[in-house]
Amino acid sequence: MSLRERKKLAAWRAIQSAALRLFEERGFEAVSVEEIAAAADVSRSTFFNYFAGKEAVVFDQDPEERDQWRAIMAARPADEPLWDALTAILIGFNERLRDRTLTQRRLRARSPALAQSSLNQSSWALVGEQFLADLRAWAASRTPEGDAMATALQINLADTAQNTAYQTWPADESFDDYLQRLKTCLHQARPDIASPPTSATDS
Amino acid sequence: MSLRERKKLAAWRAIQSAALRLFEERGFEAVSVEEIAAAADVSRSTFFNYFAGKEAVVFDQDPEERDQWRAIMAARPADEPLWDALTAILIGFNERLRDRTLTQRRLRARSPALAQSSLNQSSWALVGEQFLADLRAWAASRTPEGDAMATALQINLADTAQNTAYQTWPADESFDDYLQRLKTCLHQARPDIASPPTSATDS
DNA sequence: GTGCAGACTTGCACGCCGTCCAAGTTCCCA
DNA sequence: TGGGAACTTGGACGGCGTGCAAGTCTGCAC
Known part of the structure; x- marks a missing residue:
């Protein structure tokens, strides 16, 4: 690992940890990008x-972690059903990112007090666009052929299950309770690929 | 309907139609709020x-239409299964809002040319936060008791099905094809409420 | 080592968004 | 007819995200 790469990683981590520290102290909207940069x-x-x-x-994930997750x-x-793989990946992701999840939850709980709107509006999820993009790329590479829609649907459903578990996680429940919620949501959200659309031609 | 209310509605419509006209001419990001207001x-x-x-x-919907949809x-x-109601509402919504949908699709197709990011980033859906809020309020009012999660999950799943149909709608397909996609997605996304989590304790 | 090319950092300026507020105008109602 | 509520307006402000030109640092080849 070259000096350049090490410096880059260090800068990434310096920025992120400074930002998270400030966010926890003062809330997301009350911290400006300038302050983060300065810190x-x-x-x-x-x-x-x-x-x-x-x-x-x-x-965004730490670049090293991100590589691990891609691996x-x-x-x-390759022959595992997509939904099973998604379920396993998301559960593993959540189990291993316990601290990150708890931090985000604290931020989310604190921020509405300062300004209801701007956080809720972007409807905070947990995983972020970056992880989703990696997921999509991975899924696309293992999707057989023309049924891109089924793949997209399953990824979106899994993401939704995760978001629902997160959104409905009450303040007084533990992280393990949250994991239980997540599993329930993923189980219930499993798509019904096989069955034909019962009488699709009406209306 | 008082003069005040009529003026208000007229202003709403003037702003919206001016904005949509400008957006179609130049793309979403290339139009500023100032220009809309001026127009x-x-x-x-x-x-x-x-x-x-x-x-x-x-x-956002026209206030009058919005009232109709709430009705x-x-x-x-009240005894209809939630998912059936959601499916019917969303399909009806899409069928009746053909023009609106096509307009949005044109906007979405044009905007990336000007600036990839800011539109895709907010991952354009079709329904918007307002309609979702109405849906949630309605669903909450008919949800029996403690299972708020199942209700939230179903609304989110229905929304996701809709978004997936919309996202994967190719440029060369007709609106009716899109409706077909929507029905397929809604059918496949139907949640599996009943069945117990098969051996939920392993990881 | 020396020097060079490319990568990375920095400061600065810009346009725009969304918020706030104080002053003015219009409408409703008693 | 008057007073109060609802709505509009302009102006100012902080902050975000982008673009660019100039400077600094690293890797590499000689």
Whole structure:
């Protein structure tokens, strides 16, 4: 790993940890990008070299972890049903990212107090666009042929199950309760691929 | 209907139609709120009195239509399974809002040319937060008791089915093809409420 | 080592969004 | 007819995200 790469990773982590610290202290909207950059000893411009926006700093994964997750996805057997793979990946993801999840939850609980709108509006999920993009790329690479829709649907459903579990997680429940919710949602959201649309031609 | 209410409705429609016209001419990002306000003969401040933001002008429904939709939702029999009601509502919604849907699709197709990011990032759906809020309120009012999660899940799943149909709708397919996609997605996304989680304790 | 090419950082300026507020105008109603 | 409520307006502000040109640092080849 070259010096350049090490520096880059260090900068990424400096920015992210500074940002999360400030967010926890003051809430998401009350911290500006300038302050994050200053706290990370970096210019505002550099911040945008590393993150696509202020929200990305909450959702993007550490580059090393991200590679690991891509490997985990790639390691799934090719003949495994997509939904089973998605379920396993998401549950594993949540189990291993316990701390990250709890941090996000604390942020989410604190931020509405400062400004209801801007956070709820972007309807905070857990995984972020980056992880979803990786998931989609992985799924596309193992999708046989013309049924892109079924694949897209399953990924979106899995994401929705995850979001629902997260959104309905009450403040007084533990992380393990949340995992239980997640499993329930994933189980109930399993799509019904096989059965034909009963009398699809009416109306 | 008082003069005040009529004026208000007229202003709403003036702003929305001016905005949609400009969006179609130049693309979403290339039009500023100032220009919309000017085209509607209204101040920038007034624009924000009517719409929560620039995107809302694409998604929010005409107040009169909105009332109609709330009535349609309220008219569903109370003992109908939630999923059946959601399916019927969404299909009806899409069938009746053919023009709106086609307009949105044209906007969506044109905008990436100008700036890939800002539209795709907010991952354009069709229904918008307002309609979803109405749906949630309606569903909450007919949800028996403690199982708020199952209700939230079903609404989110239905929304996801709709979004998937919309996202995967290719440029060369007709609106009726889209409706067919929608029905397929809704059918496949039907949640599996009954069955118990088969051996939920292993990881 | 030296020097060069490319990668990365920095400061600065810009346009725009969304919020706030204080002052003005219009409508409803008693 | 008057007073109060609803609505509009302009102006100012902070903040986000982008673009660019100039500077600095790293890897590499000689």
